[in-house]
């Protein structure tokens with residue numbers, strides 16, 4: 001079986017450094033808000049090109065904490081609206097709801113699966129405060145028109161970078177393309193911990209300070225609480241492991257690009273649609289999606305051929321029971337993506353033989 005993504009193999013490829021780092025931290029006797037967190041935050045901010053990085057417990061909390069931070073700075077309030085692509089991972093939308101704000105769902109562009117800038121302005125109301133693009137599948141959203149619209153209407157741009165660690169859009173890294181950005185370090189992300197983890201990057205010092213305080217019960221100094229915060233911190237073990245893995249992120253992303261280039265050249269089955277290649281470095285291929293109305297049949301066929309695939313995602317957020325208040329929306333582009341998407345195996349460790357085997361199988365699908 002060719003696995004979709006073998007975390008076991010990935011972790012092994014970082015040995016012995018990962019175990020050594022974990023052992024050092026275990027023996028240090030210090031497990032939260034210490035040196036490892038500090039070192040990782042500085043390294044990741046420098047990597048993204050931002051002034052600040054604040055570790056959080058996970059990616060969804062990072063989204064919530066950015067919005068809570070802006071509220072606490074008096075720049076927006078509960079019930080204000082956040083424009084977000086309708087075809088995102090549901091965590092993006094729940095993250096907004098937990099900050100007691102209102103997600104307004106925007107259709108994506110079919111050819112990129114990212115938020116359609118041409119459809120944003122029609123959704124802006126006097127309560128709109130944020131545009132929240134998601135760099136889905138590792139491909140940067142088209143930030144230039146999004147930023148222009150945001151400036152014109154006085155809105156903040158908050159990036160969801162959970163799938164785009166290291167992507168570069170017009171010379172700048174994801175995480176440094178808006179006013180603030182949320183990262184997830186969920187194990188299978190391009191930069192993944194061995195448990196939960198997340199982070200916020202920004203060049204805004206006052207926002208960074210609020211996010212740090214709000215993620216630590218609203219504490220500005222030990223036992224002094226200025227805000228009603230939550231508990232969402234990146235722990236020392238995960239921070240140490242992430243520092244090890246960060247050193248190989250660019251190299252691994254380049255390997256993912258090579259896999260994607262092989263797929264794109266090799267897949268010639270007219271029934272299967274692949275996304276066109278954008279600016280090369282703007283995509284870190286967290287996911288390599290293919291599209292066909294025969295998606296379920298293609299998945300069963302590939303499974304029978306020993307190739308594991310996943311679907312990102314089978315049910316669009318507005319059709320989930322948890323978001324029943326959105327059930328009446330009609331979002332044809334979003335719905336088509338969710339009906340037709342299938343994710344092929346994608347990993348920096350895929351071998352040439354495995355890639356060829358996958359391409360051959362996809363091309364023989366009838």
Ligand SMILES: *Cc1c(COP(=O)(O)O)cnc(C)c1O
Pocket residue numbers: 058059060061088089091092134160162163183184185186196197198
């Ligand atoms: C993974 C993911 C999240 C959530 O991250 P967690 O760390 O699991 O909370 C949010 N948005 C997108 C686009 C994701 O892929």
